[in-house]
Amino acid sequence: MPMSAEILRVEDIHTYYGNSHILQGISLQVPRSKLVAILGRNGVGKTTLLRSIMNLTPPRQGKVFFCDEQINNLQAHQISRKGISLVPQGRRLFKSLTVLEHLQIAGRPGGDWNIEKVFGFFPRLQERINHKGNELSGGEQQMLAIARALIANPSMLIMDEPTEGLAPLLVREVYDLIKKIKEEGYSILMAEQKLDFALNIADKIYIISKGQVVFSGKPEEVACNKEMIHHYLGV
Numbered sequence: 001m002p003m004s005a006e007i008l009r010v011e012d013i014h015t016y017y018g019n020s021h022i023l024q025g026i027s028l029q030v031p032r033s034k035l036v037a038i039l040g041r042n043g044v045g046k047t048t049l050l051r052s053i054m055n056l057t058p059p060r061q062g063k064v065f066f067c068d069e070q071i072n073n074l075q076a077h078q079i080s081r082k083g084i085s086l087v088p089q090g091r092r093l094f095k096s097l098t099v100l101e102h103l104q105i106a107g108r109p110g111g112d113w114n115i116e117k118v119f120g121f122f123p124r125l126q127e128r129i130n131h132k133g134n135e136l137s138g139g140e141q142q143m144l145a146i147a148r149a150l151i152a153n154p155s156m157l158i159m160d161e162p163t164e165g166l167a168p169l170l171v172r173e174v175y176d177l178i179k180k181i182k183e184e185g186y187s188i189l190m191a192e193q194k195l196d197f198a199l200n201i202a203d204k205i206y207i208i209s210k211g212q213v214v215f216s217g218k219p220e221e222v223a224c225n226k227e228m229i230h231h232y233l234g235v
């Protein structure tokens with residue numbers, strides 16, 4: 001069977017918290033080596049969708065395929081071993097572990113990401129090599145969260161609002177880093193609230209409202225549709 005053009009395929013996912021039906025039949029595809037951005041207001045289900053793909057919040061219905069293999073029946077750690085790394089919302093670092101220890105724990109063979117390459121890519125982290133998680137600035141924490149995902153040598157990255165809470169200058173820096181990662185050929189699925197940032201970096205956009213996909217298409221189509229932007233994104 002020929003390898004399909006998409007690396008990730010989500011089919012009709014339904015996810016609940018108790019009785020609340022949060023994701024109401026979401027389907028999406030991430031093409032290989034492309035960046036797909038998920039946009040939507042606060043609380044529409046972006047994080048729930050990313051967690052559903054990783055089976056951290058298991059869907060009650062639907063299927064997920066990664067590299068043409070069905071993965072929704074696997075556990076989260078098995079899914080990450082298949083080659084998907086999640087950069088969670090809010091970074092989720094360990095307060096008392098150093099930069100180096102975070103990288104040592106997360107490191108996995110299988111690609112060219114190792115400590116040296118990480119420090120070449122993120123020189124700021126090398127300067128902070130012995131700093132603990134709670135001694136890093138917001139930007140440094142985000143870089144470490146991304147570095148930790150990369151050093152596992154995944155073939156795909158899932159990022160949940162990587163620029164959340166960062167000052168404009170740092171947003172720019174993280175944007176440049178993600179662009180560089182993308183240029184290395186990574187497939188990326190990213191939830192984002194910053195419209196400009198998403199439209200600049202993404203190859204494909206999905207807009208979610210109330211747990212459903214209400215738009216999918218090219219960034220240019222979003223950019224010129226002011227009404228849709230206002231209605232679904234509130235800007």
Ligand SMILES: Nc1ncnc2c1ncn2[C@@H]1O[C@H](COP(=O)(O)OP(=O)(O)O)[C@@H](O)[C@H]1O
Nearest residue numbers: 017020022040041042043044045046047048049
């Ligand atoms: N652990 C949880 N238990 C119950 N409800 C939750 C939980 N996490 C999120 N929710 C609710 O699910 C909805 C979607 O949340 P979330 O996926 O975090 O949205 P987003 O990431 O788009 O801001 C929201 O209404 C939120 O309040």
Ligand SMILES: [Mg+2]
Nearest residue numbers: 046047048089
């Ligand atoms: Mg979220």
